[in-house]
Amino acid sequence: MDDKSMDHQSENGDAENAEEGPLLVQLRKEKENMETEFGQKRAKFKELFLQKEVELEGERQQREALMEELRALQRELDETRSLLLVTQCEQENELESERRRHHEEMASLQHILKENTEEALRSSGRYEKELVRYKKHAERLEQELHELKAQQAQDSDNSVENLEESMRKAQEDAEMLRSLVVPLEEEIKALKDKLRSTDEQLHVYEAAFTGLVHGLGSGTLSDAVRGSSPAEVLSHLDDKLNSLCKGLQAEKASRSDLEMYVAVLNTQKTVMQEDMDQLRKQFQEVCQLLEREKRDHTCLKRTWQMANDRFLEAQQAHVRDLARLQAVLTADQQRRLAHLRRADANRPASPRRKDAETAALPPVSSAAGTNSELVPCPVQEPELQEALHSVSPLPTSSPKPGHRFTAVEPRLFSKASTLPGRATNDQRMRSSPADLNACKLSPASLLAAKQSHRRSLSSSDLPSDTDNCLAVPAARGMEDTRSLGDYGGAILNAGGIGLTGDQLSALSDETPEMEARRSLMEVARTEHDDGFCVGKRVVSDKEWRLLEEELKRLRERLCQPCEMCSNYELQLQQVQRDLDRHTKELGTARQDLSHERDYRQQLEQRFADSATDVQHQMSELQSRLSASEAALAETQQAHAESSQQAQQELARLHSQLVALRDQAQRLEDENNQLLGRYVAKARQLQDEPINLPDSLEELRFQCLQLQEDLIKVQLDKETLEENLRGQILFLRDQASSELNCKQQIERTLTHEADQLRRQLDQLISVREELEKERQVREEKEKCLQACEARLAQLTSQLDERVVSLQRGHDQLTTTKEKLEEEVQRLRSRVQTLQAELDNSEAVQRDFVKLSQSLQVELEKIRQSDSEVRWQHEDDVNECSGCKKALHSRKEKPHCSHCGKIFCTECLGRVVRSGPKLRPFPVCNVCHTLLDRDTAPYFSSEPPQTPS
Template identity: 35%
Template sequence: MFGCVRKGTSEGAGRDGQREQCVLLVEKTKKITDCLTANVQGSCAAYKGPLPLDQERALNRELGLHGAAVRKYRAFRACAGAVGDPGSGCSRARLQQRCPSPGLCLLCLIPDALLQRVAELEKVNAEFLRTKQQLEQEFNQKRAKFKELYLAKEEDLKRQNAVLQAAQDDLGQLRTQLMEAHAEMENIKAIATVSETTKQEAIDEVKRQWQEEVASLQAIMKETVRDYELQYHHRMEQERAQWSQYRENVEREIADLRRRLSEGQEEENLENEMKKAQEDAEKLRSVVMPMEKEIAALKEKLAEAEEKIKAASEVKELNHYLEAEKSCRTDLEMYVAVLNTQKSVLQEDAEKLRKELHEVCHLLEQERQQHNQLKHTWQKANDQFLESQRLLMRDMQRMEIVLTSEQLRQVEELKKKDQEEDDQQRLSKRKEEKQKDSDDETKASCSLAPEETLTQLSNEEVHVNSTHGSVHSLDADLLLSSGESFNKPDTDMFKDGLRRAQSTDSLGTSGSLQCKALGYNNKAKSAGNLDESDFGPLVGADSASENFDTASLGSLQMPSGFMLTKDQEKAIKAMTPEQEETASLLSSVTQGVESAYVSPSGYRLVSETEWNLLQKEVQNAGNKLGRRCDMCSNYEKQLQGIQIQEAETRDQVKKLQVMLRQANDQLEKTMKDKQELEDYMKQSAEDSSNQISLLMAKCQKSENFLSELQQAFLQAKRSVQEQMAVLTQSREQVSEELVRLQKDNESLQGKHSLHVSLQQAEDFILPEGAEELRELILKYREDIISVRTAADHLEEKLKAEILFLKEQIQAEQYLKENIEETLQLEIENCKEEIASISSLKAELERIKAEKEQLESSSQENLQQLESLQEAKNALEEQLKKETAAKANLEQLVFEEKNKAQRLQTELDVSEQVQRDFVKLSQTLQVQLERIRQADSLERIRAILNDTKLTDINQLPET
């Protein structure tokens, strides 16, 4: 456009052309002014006054002025600066007067219409400025309101920040409390672990002490047992020496008795023997009773040691129960099952004991019946024996009447031959027995060689012939006992010896304690005897060192296996003084007959056949005299069997007593375990209830703390949400205000463009004079400067506001992000706390379930304990019944023992009667022989007068 103006000025030099150029220049100036007003940055300087050279060049380059246009524009600026405000009512003359270069200045050439137009424009500009000022005032007011609103929002934010800070402080306190609670829980757990470890250490210490005590008790018990074994062995050695000495004394007494019997003093010797036997029995009792007392003391000590061991085992079982209760509840159920099994076992044992007691009662009843039968049979046997003795005496009297002196001599010769044969058989049997004994000794020494350091005792019953004490039965029992003693284990032998040593007084027989491998010759010795208090003294026999003649007795063995006693043998075979006299008479008679045989008066001769028949009858009569009947031997065997059965029954009764005692001990132990289990269950229930109450209290505290945390969290969340709502609302308001301001700015810019368009549409009349033009230009320049200043001020103000708003928005965004992060962290922490609290709830529920299970198990255990109590009561009642039955059985056994003693006494009486009958028969034989040899009736009367006896004891000993 400046190029067009420059072209117009160069083509026409007329006045109209200048006016057109001025109009164009004014329009250009208005555009420049509008541009300066609208442009915020404003790179050009003010138009009033001269410009510096660099600014002028920059402005010319910007406006596109060159050459004359530059000079004219420079003059215009100078004119505008000299005239001043063109709208101040100046005229053309005034413009021309004031213009420094009227020929060149365009203002001086502006027409009046243009000046009027400029004046109108100035008015419009003034109105625009007033409107602008009003807008600025309104903007300032709104800015103040916005500032107040901003300050209020800042205060609200500060207040909200304070509330949020308080909530954060509360949350921090709650966290610290939660940490303290966790620390307290950890401390409780540590205390629990420490208490558990200390408890385990205490249990281990108690266990170790118990083990040491058990070991010491075992060592003491072993030493005590060893000492008592040594003492017992020593006493046994002493007793064996005493018994050997006593045996030697008895042998000497037997030899003395034999010698005295040969002298006819049998009655006194028997009385002395009875006295000595009684003295020996008293000695035996004095030896046996202290041994029994010591055995009882040993048993008591063993029982005490067993009780201590049981107590220690109970402590061990209690430790095991504690560990099992800590590890798992199933062990308790297993223990209850074990108790049930023990209960069932005890019930089975009680049933077995009941059955055995019934069997024992049945056996005792059978024995009672057998005793009654045996009593009747013995009475019958005694009557039959007396009748047979009477018949034999009559036969002997008849035979003695028939026999002559020669026949008597032949009978004596036959007796001597038989005696020689018996001696030879006896010697051969003795040699065979010695050979067998030597073989047995070698076998025993070989079998006991690896056990030379041990001292073993065996006590075997040697069942003696209760009627006659035969040597054969003693030898047989001795061999059997020695054979069995070597085959038995050492411990069984020792126990059996103790048992039989205890039962010597209760039973009718006393066993012999056999010593094996004690550094002596390993020879089995036995001394079989009967208790003198019950059966009277019988003859004992030693299988190894007895010196009496067994071969002579072996010849008297009957087919039934029964052996004669010494008294019977002596009564039958020993020669009395009368027989010696008769033998001397017979020898004298035979000598006389050899020289010159004359038959004495009162005798007759018999033939050879009659003599042989008579010898056979005499031999049969002798055999009948020396032989017992089969019924007697059978009865004797039955009596021995009954005695054996009685001993076995007593052993069974003792075993049953031991089993009952063991059952009672087991029952007491079970009751003690049950009581301890009840105490432990009560203690564990109390401990568990205390722990559950503590955990419930802690859980309640945790729940309260969690509810408080949740309430604080919800309150903080609500306050933060409210703050966020307020902030979002304020942000929306600020954004709305900014949009409104932008709209106002745009509307203002639109109004300005509208005014520009209106001004362009109107006819602009340039002032005619240069002065007016100059004034107009100066006015425009001032307007442009003011607009520039206002625009700069507005620009700075808007920049400041924009920066403030940006910073405020950034601060709000940063604060919002911080609040979101804080809330997110708090939410995560609250989630973690909620998870921990949920785990605590689960733990509490688990503890409640365990408590319920423990209560149910305790109820079950209580029920089981009640059932055990009922079983205990039943067992106690059963035990009372068994004890009553036991007392009844003992009474029955005592009665049977008395019956056996009575039978034994009757048997002894019958034996004595037999001896008396033998003595009487021998005496009668002697008297018959004397009567037969008498020469006259006076001699016969004298013999008969001498034989008037009032008592059987008055008979002479044969």
């Protein structure tokens, strides 16, 4: 439509141009305004786009820089951790090596001390022997001197010649003594020098003998020798040496006693631990057995409950059967039964039964003579007596002759359940086997009931139904009579109840069958009151006999005890006995366990005391662990360096963060500057002249084109805004994630710094402990130096005392060498004789084995003539030679000569035979018999001993 109007206007010419002049001006102004707005918006969009690109580039660079820093920090942190781990491992290794070295040094020192102690003991023994020999020699010299003095005194009395001769002999003796003393003094000096050089090497390890050596005194040998005779000097030295030997022996005995005591304590501890383990196992077994017995008791109790329920159901079924039998009896039959009951009651009963009847049946009060026309009869029938016997231990009782007879209705039988005081289910669950046994009939009452029933039951003596029908209305108006259920309840109440209330209620409650039967009987009774006559029978003789037989079977079933109940009762009693026995055993085991626990506590107290002593001794050894101080110092230095590096790294990161903030501020300033530049450009575009087309069609076309360009620009603007918005959100998320990562790194570094700080605190505490240990070590070293000085002093004194004991060392050495040579010669001779004896015994044993083996083989060869030599694989399960077990047929090869089965090791020999000299595997015995050129099988090793 617009195109048509434009064509029409173009045809009109100049007239229309005059009219369209103001419109073109207006359109041009609108176009200029739109171009100006479009330029401004495009400049703003471009500026915003460039700004976002710059920000994105800056954020990307910042992110890359932070990632690089993070990786560098992670690498440095890993290196620090590895260095710390290596340092800890090195420290642990050094501590372990130092500890091992200290243990080795202690072991070596103990070994050296032990060797020195043994050497001192041997030297003291040797010196003691020398002193004994010297003492004997001094005594002999003193005896000769006394003899010479006595002889000189006798000679001086005789003559001067004898005096001169005695003087000459005295001078000779003095010269002889001088010749003996001078070499001895020289020898003593040489031995003293030698002993001093030897003791200079051992004086460090003889601190244990300070107390013993201190007891020898402070005098020197020269002081003891000066002004004393040789006998006094020897006695003095003997006393000193004896005291030294006693001290050494006492120390050795105390040490051996201590070792023996420790060994005995360890043995007792081991034995007690084994006993405790055994008692613990026995206690666990007893507990398991008790739990198993409890479970069995629970199962048996549940089974008892099931059996009790079954028994009650059976009794209820029997009562229902008796009620059915009673319902079909006629009055004539009931009358005859009453007659038989009176006959049985008139018979003399046993005193025991009379007492039971008197105790069971209470007296029944009768009314004034209104009921004299009724026939007297027993209150209970035989069937009901049997039923009552099954639920009560009381025997049946017969009524007195004065009691009146009343007909019993079937509905009144249910009144036996009206017993006072019902028991609950818990009482029934707690009913013991004794209560169930009390419910059973005594043998005498059962036999009497059976005999009376046999005498009373007869099909010809039953009363008629007429009396029953006549007696029913009268029975309703009688006050001196009672129903059968009431009478049975009175008997049960008088004689004592053997069953619980629930059991009696289960026996006596009416069932649906009993209710239906009672309703039928009431209906029939109302009809019988008007139409029945005397003597009319209800059932035939055949049916009556069947009823009698059924009644007998029911009575027999009621009289038989329940085998299941008796078995359960026996099992329950056995379980109770086992439970009592196990309870006693458990009490005994607990007492034993308490005794063992007390004894173990005493032993542990003793061991704790011994452990404290050992710990006190080990504390001296632990004082040498101060050598690990250097390693600890190195570790502290490494930790300080790592912490310093971490602080430097944190400072560097902080400086980089400040630099990044400055850079972001600078970029923001540059962005603002660029924004002002683009605004200037937009202004320049706005100031430019606007060139519009002259024709209206071109103007309209340009307007449409500008409108389309504006739509495209708007679409591009919206797309760009969406893209920029998404990029802004992405950059914000990225920045937040980087910030979170940075915070996580800072937290991790802070946590690690805290850990390193705690480790530093621990190292400081360890260092303080090491300082304390160093102080203790210095104190111990001072004590050790004082002890060494004391030991040196005592060693010098010991040197001076021991020199006197070395005078006869050469003679003892030569004697010892001779004796050692003699002992060595005798020992070699004894070894040679022992070896010859062992060889002869071994040869004798081999000969015995050989003779036994040959006898067995000879016996086998003799027996082989009477049986087949080839053994079957199924008959032999072991090798005939070495008795090795053989399982499969492949493991059972035969000997080609004797036919016996051997293993592959015993058939290792081969014999060639036949014209082609084929190889045949044979056993050792057959190889010896067949091959005469080789040695027998028993020449290299003894044969197997025959079993």
